[in-house]
Structures are given as C-alpha cells and as structure tokens.
Amino acid sequence: MTLRYAQVVPALVLLLLGLIGILLLALSTSVIEKPPEYEYGIVLDAGSSHTSMYIYKWPSNKQNGTGIVTQHDECNVKGKGISGYAGVPGGAAKSLEECLQKAVQSIPKARHHKTPLYLGATAGMRLLEIVNTSESHRVLKEVGAKLKTYPFNFKGSTILSGQEEGAYGWVTVNYLLENFAKYGFVGRWLNPGKGTIGALDLGGASTQITFQTEVQTESPDTSMTLKLYGENYQLYTHSFLCYGQDQFLRKLLALLITTQGVSSGKVLHPCYPNGYVTSVNLEADVFSPCTEQYKPKNIDLKKDVTLQGTGNNQQCLSTVQKVFSFDKCNFSKCSFDGVYQPATSGKFMAFSAFYFSKSYVSALTNISDPRLMKMASQRVCNMSISQMTTITKQPEKYMKNVCAVSNFIHVLLTQGYGFNNSTLPMISFEKKAGGASVGWSLGYMLSLTSHLPQESVSVLKAIPSGPWTGLLILFSALLLMALVQLVLLCRKSKSKMDVI
Structure with missing residues (x-):
C-alpha cells in the first residue's frame, strides 16, 4: 500500500503541472494584449x-x-x-x-x-x-x-487666446531642441535639459513673444505657468493682435491713405518697389477692425485706389515706425503700445513669417546677419520688382511687400522687443526643427497628451510565439507522461488483484 502511494503522487504532480501550465498559456493568448x-x-x-x-x-x-x-x-x-x-x-x-x-x-x-x-x-x-x-x-x-x-x-x-498661442509655440521650440528634461531613471535625469530659449512667432493677424523669466511680473496678463515632465516653467508671454504680417500691411496702407487722402485716387507707397503700380479696394483690402484708428470720416469704402511705389527706404522706415506707439508706459519697462515686458535674455527662435521674410531678404541681398537688417532692408527697398522676382522666383504679390515687412521686423525686434547688436545674433530664424514644423500646434499637442488616458496594459507581458510553442510542448509532454504513468499503475494494480 505504501509503495503504491509513493508511485501515484509523482504522477499526480506531473498531471497537475501539465494542466496548470496549459491553462496559463491559454489565458496568456486570450487576455494579455500587446499594447x-x-x-x-x-x-x-x-x-x-x-x-x-x-x-x-x-x-x-x-x-x-x-x-x-x-x-x-x-x-x-x-x-x-x-x-x-x-x-x-x-x-x-x-x-x-x-x-x-x-x-x-x-x-x-x-x-x-x-x-x-x-x-x-x-x-x-x-x-x-x-x-x-x-x-x-x-x-x-x-x-x-x-x-x-x-x-x-x-x-x-x-479659439485660442493670444497667451496660449504664444506659450504653446514656446513649448514646441524647446521640445524640438530637446531643452526639456525628458527621461527619468531611478530618480535621476538621463537628459537634464539644456535650458530653454525664447520663441518669436509672426502670423497673419498677430505676433507673439514668449520666454522664461525669473523676474516678478508687473502685469499678470503677461504671465503664464506651464508644467511639463514634472517641472514648472514661469513664462513671460504676450500676443499683439493686429501686428501680424497681413494686418500690419493693412495698417500701413490705411496710414498712407489717411495721410495723403484719396481725392486724386492715387497714393504714393514708399515701401513698394519704385515704379510698381497696383490698385486696392478700400473695403476689401485696407480697412478692417485693426485699422479703425486710421479710417477717415465720410470716406467711400467702395472706392478703388491706385498705389504707386517709390522705393524710398527712409520714408518707408519712418512710416512703419508710426504704426507703433513707443511713448506710453505705466510700468518700469514696456515693449510698445504700453505693454509691459521685462528685458529679453538668452537665445530665441523666430519662426513662421519671421522665417519667410528673412529668407527672402537673404536671397535678395546675401545678408543673413540679424545685426545688418537695417542695411539689408535699404538694399531691398532700392530694388525693382523685376529684380526681386527674377532672383527669388517668387510672384509679385509676395515681393512687393518685402521692403515693408523687413523694416517692420527690424522695428519690432529692436525698438519693440529691445534686441540690440549684442543680442540680435542670439535669434535664429527657422522653419523647422528636428524634422517638425515650428508653431504652436505641437506644443498644444504636448500639453494635451498630459491629460489623455493611457491605454491599460497588463503587468504580465505576452509570451512570444517561439517560447510559447516550446512551453506548450513541454507541458503537454508532462501531462502525457502523467497519464501514461497513471494508466500503467492502474493496470499493475488490477493484475495484482486478479492474481489474488
């Protein structure tokens, strides 16, 4: 009886191991999903x-x-x-x-x-x-x-607020340049980050400036805090509505038309290439919510006006400066139009229309140094429309505005944001970084992914097909061995009973 029990136990153990192993393998294929x-x-x-x-x-x-x-x-x-x-x-x-x-x-x-x-x-x-x-x-x-x-x-x-647009653009720039500390390991940063840089965005209707600062803000509506990768970032950010490239050009036209009047039906445009002539409709092409301050009383908005370029850089520059207001500030320091801004510091990336304007000017003048923007603008303003289109292979509708926009950017960066010959070289003009387009949308996506649900994944990992097959054969063999051993024991026991 003792010998029979010692023989049965190993067979039962093998049977149990085989059954459990096969059951676990079956569960691994039906429950565990690879993320x-x-x-x-x-x-x-x-x-x-x-x-x-x-x-x-x-x-x-x-x-x-x-x-x-x-x-x-x-x-x-x-x-x-x-x-x-x-x-x-x-x-x-x-x-x-x-x-x-x-x-x-x-x-x-x-x-x-x-x-x-x-x-x-x-x-x-x-x-x-x-x-x-x-x-x-x-x-x-x-x-x-x-x-x-x-x-x-x-x-x-x-509809994004101006602050959000500026802040998300800043996130995009610094993410693509790998300036954030991203990868944690056992409580230590494998990439501790390189320090952030500022972002300068120029769109069609607004322009944004955003940079990290430790200075206590004097105007709460220019401050924003973001949390990324467990770190808090205190930002200065402001969006200037109506100072995007398209709306600036409308403001410039409205200022010229208001100053010269439209009685003759012709207006001289110092920023257009000398000899270039075109016409605009006051309602469709000039006056908008951004140009209300320049809108003359009792003017027929249905009227078409002829614009004649004079290519006069000095007059162009002085007219562009009048679009800004630098004489009012209720804070210790302002950019323009009475908006508070602490001093800029460190590196910046300028993108969107900043990049395209800079690339046109560089192609036309072979000048890429930001410190020589004023000289480059003067050269561009002295060129004819045919020279510009021949060199850049771009249509007149873009080239006619290069003189005006280059002067606008020069005034915005130097007189507006306060960059000088020492800090202008700290600005890089880029279209892409790290293979991605630079703008607010990637920063927006990054911030939103912090709140997206992560798909649930089992702690166990699915077993690859090769080892899974091997284990199935092993457990099946154990099960077969146990069954064979039990059958043999039963037969042996039966034969002994027959002899008795």
Missing part, C-alpha cells in the same frame, strides 16, 4: 490666412505624464483661413475635407476611433469674434459638425 506601438493625435491650426493640419504620434508609454510626441504627417488646407468664410455657409467646413481624408489614410485604421482630433483657431477668429460674435460661433459650429463626421475622437474646436 499598440504608437498613439496618434491630430491638430488643425486654423490661422488667419490659412489652415494647416498636423498629425502627431507618441509611444503609448509616457515620461512623467507627458507624451513623447513627434510629427507623423502634415497637410496645408487649400484656400483661406476659416475666418475668411464668414458669411459663406458651408465654406469653412468644406475647405477641410481634403486634408481630413489624408488623415484617414495616414493613420492606421485600428487607431482611428482612439485618435483625438482638435481644432485651434488663432488671431483671425479672434478678430471675427470681436466684429461679429454670432458669425464666429456659426463658423466654429459648422467646422465642429464636419469634424464629427470623421472616424476620429473629436475633442472640440476652440
């Missing part, structure tokens, strides 16, 4: 002059709560910005269709329903909100309804 390699997010940057779509991706695991985001794809929407479709029902929504279809094809189908989709509108819609609130709401509602028809997780369409 997706990437998650995706879409941001539509609805600017004043056009809309761009950016698709971002990041690993499903995060560092300190913020996604490690890279640019996956992008698409420029054809036509004007969504604010330009005020009074045109269906126009703004329809303009987005081609790029949204590209997103459907670019993002893996299995990830569509989990991909967040955001639309952020900037200064163009901020202006429309001021002029016609109901139309602004209609455009946003229309666009939102269109975005909901796509297989993504639509999170909403909103």
Whole structure:
C-alpha cells in the first residue's frame, strides 16, 4: 500500500503541472494584449490666412505624464483661413475635407476611433469674434459638425487666446531642441535639459513673444505657468493682435491713405518697389477692425485706389515706425503700445513669417546677419520688382511687400522687443526643427497628451510565439507522461488483484 502511494503522487504532480501550465498559456493568448506601438493625435491650426493640419504620434508609454510626441504627417488646407468664410455657409467646413481624408489614410485604421482630433483657431477668429460674435460661433459650429463626421475622437474646436498661442509655440521650440528634461531613471535625469530659449512667432493677424523669466511680473496678463515632465516653467508671454504680417500691411496702407487722402485716387507707397503700380479696394483690402484708428470720416469704402511705389527706404522706415506707439508706459519697462515686458535674455527662435521674410531678404541681398537688417532692408527697398522676382522666383504679390515687412521686423525686434547688436545674433530664424514644423500646434499637442488616458496594459507581458510553442510542448509532454504513468499503475494494480 505504501509503495503504491509513493508511485501515484509523482504522477499526480506531473498531471497537475501539465494542466496548470496549459491553462496559463491559454489565458496568456486570450487576455494579455500587446499594447499598440504608437498613439496618434491630430491638430488643425486654423490661422488667419490659412489652415494647416498636423498629425502627431507618441509611444503609448509616457515620461512623467507627458507624451513623447513627434510629427507623423502634415497637410496645408487649400484656400483661406476659416475666418475668411464668414458669411459663406458651408465654406469653412468644406475647405477641410481634403486634408481630413489624408488623415484617414495616414493613420492606421485600428487607431482611428482612439485618435483625438482638435481644432485651434488663432488671431483671425479672434478678430471675427470681436466684429461679429454670432458669425464666429456659426463658423466654429459648422467646422465642429464636419469634424464629427470623421472616424476620429473629436475633442472640440476652440479659439485660442493670444497667451496660449504664444506659450504653446514656446513649448514646441524647446521640445524640438530637446531643452526639456525628458527621461527619468531611478530618480535621476538621463537628459537634464539644456535650458530653454525664447520663441518669436509672426502670423497673419498677430505676433507673439514668449520666454522664461525669473523676474516678478508687473502685469499678470503677461504671465503664464506651464508644467511639463514634472517641472514648472514661469513664462513671460504676450500676443499683439493686429501686428501680424497681413494686418500690419493693412495698417500701413490705411496710414498712407489717411495721410495723403484719396481725392486724386492715387497714393504714393514708399515701401513698394519704385515704379510698381497696383490698385486696392478700400473695403476689401485696407480697412478692417485693426485699422479703425486710421479710417477717415465720410470716406467711400467702395472706392478703388491706385498705389504707386517709390522705393524710398527712409520714408518707408519712418512710416512703419508710426504704426507703433513707443511713448506710453505705466510700468518700469514696456515693449510698445504700453505693454509691459521685462528685458529679453538668452537665445530665441523666430519662426513662421519671421522665417519667410528673412529668407527672402537673404536671397535678395546675401545678408543673413540679424545685426545688418537695417542695411539689408535699404538694399531691398532700392530694388525693382523685376529684380526681386527674377532672383527669388517668387510672384509679385509676395515681393512687393518685402521692403515693408523687413523694416517692420527690424522695428519690432529692436525698438519693440529691445534686441540690440549684442543680442540680435542670439535669434535664429527657422522653419523647422528636428524634422517638425515650428508653431504652436505641437506644443498644444504636448500639453494635451498630459491629460489623455493611457491605454491599460497588463503587468504580465505576452509570451512570444517561439517560447510559447516550446512551453506548450513541454507541458503537454508532462501531462502525457502523467497519464501514461497513471494508466500503467492502474493496470499493475488490477493484475495484482486478479492474481489474488
């Protein structure tokens, strides 16, 4: 009896091991799911002059709560910005269709329903909100309804504040340059960060300046705190509405027209190339919410006015300076128009229209040193429109404004923001960094990923197919051995009983 028990126990142990092993392997295939390699997010940057779509991706695991985001794809929407479709029902929504279809094809189908989709509108819609609130709401509602028809997780369409636009642009710049401490390991930073740099953004309707500062703010509406990768960043940030490139050019035209009058139907434009002639409509091309201060009384807005370029750099510069106000400041230090700003310090990146203007000027003059911007502007202003288009291979509609915009940037950076010959070389003019377009949308995505739910992943890891097959064979062999041993023991026991 004792011998029989000692023989049965090992067989039962093998049987139990085989059954448990096979059961665990079965559970590993049905319960444990391998997490997706990437998650995706879409941001539509609805600017004043056009809309761009950016698709971002990041690993499903995060560092300190913020996604490690890279640019996956992008698409420029054809036509004007969504604010330009005020009074045109269906126009703004329809303009987005081609790029949204590209997103459907670019993002893996299995990830569509989990991909967040955001639309952020900037200064163009901020202006429309001021002029016609109901139309602004209609455009946003229309666009939102269109975005909901796509297989993504639509999170909403909103108008960003100027502060948000500036701050998110700053985040983008510093993220792409790897200035943030990102990767933690056993309580220590593998990448402790390099120190942040400032961001200068120039859009169509507004311009932003943002930089990290330890100076106590004198104006709360120019201060913002962001938390990224477990660190707090205190920022100075301000957005100047109506000082974007397009609205500045309107203000310049309005100032010239108001100063010279329109009785003759012709206005001399010192910033246009000498001999260049074009015409503008006062209502469509000149006067806007940003130019109300220059609007003459009893003027016929339906009137067309002829503009004749004189290519006079000094007159151009002095007229551009009049667009700014430097004589009013209720703080210890101001930039312009009475806005508080502490002294700038450290490096800056200038992007968007800053980059394109600088690239045109460099191509026309072979001058790239920011300290020589005034000289470069003078050379550009002395060139004919044919010289400019021949050198750059760009159309007249862009080249006619290079003199004005280069002088504008010079005044904005030096007299406005306070850069000088010592600090101007600290500004780099860039279109991309780290393979991604520079703007506010990536910073926006980075901040939003801090709040996106991370997909749940089991603590156990799925067993690769090779080892899984080997274990299945092993446990099956144990089970078979146990069954064979038990059958033999039963037969042996039966034969003994027969003999008795």
